[in-house]
Amino acid sequence: MSVQQTGPARGEDSPATVRTHALTKRFRHQTAVDAVDLEVPVGAVYGFLGPNGSGKTTTIRMLLGLISATSGEIEVLGEPMPDGAARTLRRVGALVEGPAFHPYLSGRANLARLDSADPHSDARSAPARIDAALDRVGLLPAATKRFRAYSLGMRQRLAIANALLVPRDLLVLDEPTNGLDPQGTREVRNLVGELAADGTTVLVSSHLLSEVDQMCSHVGVMFEGRLITQGRLDQIHAGTAQTVRVETDRVGDAATTLRELGLTDVHLAGGHVTAQLGEVEVAKIVPALVDAYVPVLGFAVQRPSLEDVFVSLTGEGFDVSG
Structure with missing residues (x-):
């Protein structure tokens, strides 16, 4: 099968929060990500879609500097990666497999623990920032409840709250609705919409097509390590026969x-x-x-x-x- 990548032409004049060129990652003899040209427009909710094993999480890890690329170029918030990581990553919030929360600490105490580990955080403003993040994800009433008593949806929202402890220009969410019940899924979907309305660019990786269809303004489709199409969601729909x-x-x-x-x-x-x-x-x-x-x-x-x-x-x- 031959699959051709489509999508917007790469150009410095088009504002993009994330841009890659020929991004490739090989593990020995396996090519996990194959020459991907990703372009996430400023202010978009970009659905990074594909089956499990298609290369989505590997791509995200390269964007965040968690693993190195075999070849290709990465630009995040106008900075080359990984060289610009120190300047860029403080403006990026990420949920990639979730942080490790302590089961016997409350939601508020867990966030305080994680915030104190951030060398760029301001301890004086921590209480206000933590409560603001909890309120943003609807967990302020449960701030004193132990993490072990949280539902799966509440745990996902707490992970997102951790990514929002400081203002972010880009939020990267890897499978944020994975394992959630319908109510938890709706909560995360509504939260993503609110964040985007406030000007945050959101990159959402998912294998759930129906969720991407409801949540996102743009989409990129991965298959067997390749980006086979990307663009505005309405334009991609229009390209298929009605x-x-x-x-x-x-x-x-x-x-x-x-x-x-x-x-x-x-x-x-x-x-x-x-x-x-x-x-x-x-x-x-x-x-x-x-x-x-x-x-x-x-x-x-x-x-x-x-x-x-x-x-x-x-x-x-x-x-x-x-």
Whole structure:
């Protein structure tokens, strides 16, 4: 299978919080990340999407200077990495497999412990900053509760609070909803939206397509170590054929009319017809059906899901629910 990378052209004039060029990581004879040109626009919620093992976490570790690249270039917040790490990383909050919290300390005490380990933190402002971070993630009422009593969703939110102890220009979240129940997932999704609204660029790594579809403004899709597409989410959806569904009791006549209009891949089923829209104007379809005396009992244009996009690019699917 040959997969071509697509996405915005690289250029110094386009503002980007994160930019890589030909980023590659090899482990002995295995290439985990293969010549990735990543571009995360300023202010975006960028969904870094792909199946487990596709190279997402390895890429993130290189961006944060946790492991070195085999080759390629990395730029974060306008600074080359890893050379600019000392200037850059204090402006970056990250949740990568989560910090190690002490089970018998409260949420507030855990954050105080982690904050004191940061050489750049101000001890005088720590209490106010810690409570502000807890409030931001909705944990202030549970600040004195021991970590061991926190639910999984609360633990994830505490990890995000740790990343927000000081103002951040970039927040990197690796699988932030992994293992969460629907309520915890909604909480994290809403928090990401609030952070982005306040001007923080958020890079969210996930293998959950439905979450990325609801949460993100931009997306990059990894597959077998390669970035196979990236760009605005609406543009990526638009690049995949849309499906028209017509509900009628005259499916044969409806199918004929749709074909005459130029729709393709027409399929008949009991009570409805589906077809690929292609270049046909949506506004022309219902009038044409009415003119052909086809009763239209229901009509919808179905946007392709991210799963459809992934399958169209790779010919394969992956676990969409986790």
